[in-house]
Amino acid sequence: MALRDSKNDAGLTEWAALWAQATFDLAVFALTPEGIVASWNPGGTSIYGYEPGEIIGQKYAALFPDDVDPVNTSDAELREAVKRGSCTIEGWRKRKDGSVFWASVMTTVLFAEDSSLRGFVKVVRDESEKRHSHDAVIESERSFRLLVQGVSDYAIFMLSPNGTVTNWNLGAQRIKGYTAEEIVGSHFSRFYLPEDVAAGIPARALSTAAAEGRFEAEGWRLRRDGSRFRAHVVIDAIHDEAGTLIGFAKITRDVTEKREADQILEQTRAALFQAQKMEAIGKLTGGVAHDFNNVLQILRGNLELVTSRYSRDEWLTTRLVNALDAVERGAKLSSQLLAFGRRQALRPVSVNLASMIRGMDDLLRRALGETVMVETVVAGGLWNAMVDTHQLENVLLNLAINARDAMPDGGKLTLELSNAMLDDRYVRALSDVPAGQYVMLGVTDTGTGMTDEVLEHAFDPFFTTKEEGAGSGLGLSMAYGFVKQTGGHIRIYSEVGHGTTVRIYLPKSSADAYVPVTHGSTALMGGSETVLVVEDDAKVQATVIAMMAGLGYGVLKADNAEQALAVLSSGVHVDLLFTDVVMPGSLKSPDMARQAVQLQPHMKVLFTSGYTQNAIVHAGRLDDGVELLSKPYSRAELAFKVRHVLGSPGEALSSANAEGSQERRNEPPELDILVVEDDDLAREAVVELLELLGHRPVPAETATRAFAEIARRPFDVLLTDINLPDMSGIDLAEQARSFCPGLSVIFSSGGPVEMNEGKTFAWFELLKPYTLDELEAVLGKIIDQGQRKQASL
Structure with missing residues (x-):
């Protein structure tokens, strides 16, 4: 605007000067037309740091940063203001100390009345904080864009x-x-x-x-x-x-992977729950099967003993055979329970499944009938599988019968064999199935199929959709337990109206296929060896002893592992230790058997059980070198297994001479024998052997007790240990002969008998451990001596 020389203008100028001098937050100063600072207010000092005397007379360019070409920049700013009459800009300005700040600069041009340029008025505000905020916003937006893009x-x-x-x-x-x-x-x-x-x-x-x-x-x-x-x-x-x-x-x-992971987690939880449920039921059924098998063993053993004695009675024989058939059905049921509970004693071998199925062809066709067509599909290059063939045959037969029942009007059964790889993705939800190579056995029918509800419970024991009495509901349960114990995997695929497929995955074997040895029909075989029967169930024990004695064996008994070791330590020779696997007490049967073999290295061991409880079965298979006879077993199975373990053919035993051997063991006793032994179990074992040989033994634990027995009755033989707690066995024999003239003496000792020269009576020696035959031989000599004396009189 132009300045006019009037009183009002003078007053206004005065007020403007007063305002400029009173303002501290704005720098207000004047410039000459040449850009020289002509005035300076306190706000200029506050913002720029210059006192009036330091800046007045200086070029306006002194207030610009050095990096912007101060002279040209300041001149351009002033020219723009002249051109427009006034202007407002923002930019960097320089303080006295050299620091810079962001300034908002308003420039007003002053003209004279003749329109000549009188100068400029500058009003400057420090906008550094606003600039910093603006920059922060810009940077934030930039960072956000980078973040989003990144x-x-x-x-x-x-x-x-x-x-x-x-x-x-x-x-x-x-x-x-x-x-x-x-x-x-x-x-x-x-x-x-x-x-x-x-x-x-x-x-x-x-x-x-x-x-x-x-x-x-x-x-x-x-x-x-x-x-x-x-x-x-x-x-x-x-x-x-x-x-x-x-x-x-x-x-x-x-979230595709997360969704899949959640689904797998849910499947894993369901599979874990199912596995826990199956494990719990398996333990229950295993325990039940153990007790049930003991009952069946008592029934079967006694029925067979009665059958062998009364075989000529046709009416009684028929009923005994019917009862044995019922026991056989019970044994099959118990075996299925054990299979489901994964408590079988498996003997897996490397098997060519194609050969195995071909060998079952006739059996399957007879079981399925003429209305079901059977087709077998075998993939090329089929691997061998590691599996117990006998149990797998049972599984396959059960699956085939289930398929037949699902096809009442006939249909088609397809057996498929192929190599399979279960990868990590497949087994991720299966906690008990390792990834790897398997042989797949598929059984597919064209039957009625299963609903989802039925599929959910298909492996549960005793679950069946058949009519009452048409099935036990254990076929699939047995298959499930067997496959799991084998280390495999089983899965059912089914659709109502379109049939069912059961796929069994068995571990691959790299070994050559096992070729089974076929045994022809042989006569019942017995023997004369000594067997120690270890069984805690009294009725089972009595039945086994009777069966063993009927086969001609000498039998000793023990109620638990501790008693068995005591008998073996006594010096009595034992050829076979026949022991139950599951017995009470702190000493387990397998540990007892190991100690027993150390005591008598020649001795063989045969386990028997209705439920192994992993004592001799680990990783689903019978331990190497272990022989097992599963309860309930028949007399023929017992005879065959005993001869197999003893490693010799034995003696052929018909029903008649088997009964005769029992009768020979029960002939009237010939000798009254005083048995002096301080070890309770050893004494009991010797007494049983003597009773088995038909004699009348009387036990005594000390020499004092022996003298008391001699005072009551005469004896033919004194059988005594050398080391007794109250007297030497040799001194006992010498004194006993004075009470019983003609008394024969047998010393039983773990080492040679050292007789003093003053002892002149005749005696016999049995070196511990001695066999039943050795004991019988010594007694035979005594009997022969007595018979010769009698003949000479």
Whole structure:
């Protein structure tokens, strides 16, 4: 504006000067037309740091930073102000100390009445804080853009109010497959499945976000290549300051792997629950089977003993055979329970399953009948499998019978064999199935199929959909337990009306296939060896002893492991230790057997049990070198197994001479024998052997007790240990002969008998451990001596 020489203008100038001098937050100063500082207020000192005397007379360019060409910059600013009459700009300015600040500069041009340039008035505000805030916002926005663009695990993009994509980050490109150029401007519904678009799901998502501020859901989405992925989607509504909807922020996460992991976790939990349930039921059924087998053993053993004695009575024989058939059915039921409970004693070998199935062809066709057609499909290059063939044959037969029952009007049964690889992905949800190579045995029928509810309980013991009495409900349970114990996997696929497929995966074997040895029919074999029977069930024990004696064996007994070791330590020779696996007490049967063999290295060991409890079965298979006779067993099975373990053919034993051998053991006693032994179990064992040989033994634990017995009655023989607690056995024999003239003496000792020269009576020696035959031989000599004396009289 132009300055006028009037009183009002003078007053105004005065007021302006007063305002400038009173202002501290604004720098107010004047410049000459040449850009020389002509005045300076306190605000200039506060902002720039110059006192008036330091800056007045200096070029305006002194207030500009050195890096902007101060002279040219300041001159250009003033020229622009002259051109426009005034101007307001922002820029960097320099303080006295050289520091810079961000300034808002308003320049007013002063003209004279003749329009000549009188100078300039500068009003400067320090806007550093505002600039810093602005820069921070800019930097924040830049960082946010970089952050959004740098996120690769999430698709982050903006939508217009109508759902058009307005921007696109790298995560969206990675997940959905589109570049920003391909997708910006398109409607976001193109990511949805066609059926979801038709159902209005994209529009409903936007309307929900607009109404409620947020929409969140999971669903299937499409990638650029047409593949599907599971997406977790969040849509947030964006409003301006006035509350107007300006668009949506959309975040999409690919949760396909998480969904699969959740499904696998759920399957794993279900499988674990099923495995725990099966394990619990298996333990229960195993325990029941153990007790049940003991009962069956008593029944079977006694029935067979009666049958052998009364075989000529046709009426009685028929009923005994019927009873034995019932025991056999009970034994089969018990075997199935043990199979389900994974408590069988398996003997897996390397098997060619194709050969095994061919060998079962006639059996399967007889079991299935003429209305069912059987087809076998074998893949080329079939591996061998590691499996117990006898148990697998039972499983296959059970599956075939189940298939037959599901095809009442006939159908087709397909047996399939092939190599299979169960990879990590497949077994991820199966806690007890390792990944690896298997041989797959598939059994497929064209029957009625199963519902989902039936499939869920198919492996449960006693679960059946058959009519009452038509099945035990243990066929699939037995198959399940056997396969699991073998280290394999079993799975059922079924659809109502379309049949059922059972697939069994058995561990691959790299060994050559085992060729079984066939045994022809042989006569019942017995022997004369000594057997120690260790059994805690008194009735089972009595039955076994009778069966062993009927086969001609000398039998000793023990109620537990501790008693068995005591008998073996006494010096009595034992050829075979026949022991139950599961017995009470701290000393387990396998440990007892190991100690027993150390005591008598020649001795063989045969275990028997209805339930092994993993004592001699580990990793689903019988321990190496262990022989087991499972309860309940028949007399023939017992005879065969004993001879097999003893390693010799034995003596052929018909029913008649088997009965005769029992009668020979029960002939009237010939000798009264005083048995002096301080070890209780050893004494009891010797007494049983003497009774078995038909004599009348009387036990005594000390020499004092022996003298008391001699005072009551005469004896033919004194059988005494050398080391007694109250007297030497030799001194006992010398004194006893004075009471019983003609008394024969047998010394039983663990070492040679050292007789003093003063002892002149005749005696016999039995070196511990001695056999039943050795004992019988010594007694035979005594009997012969007595008979010769009698003949000479």
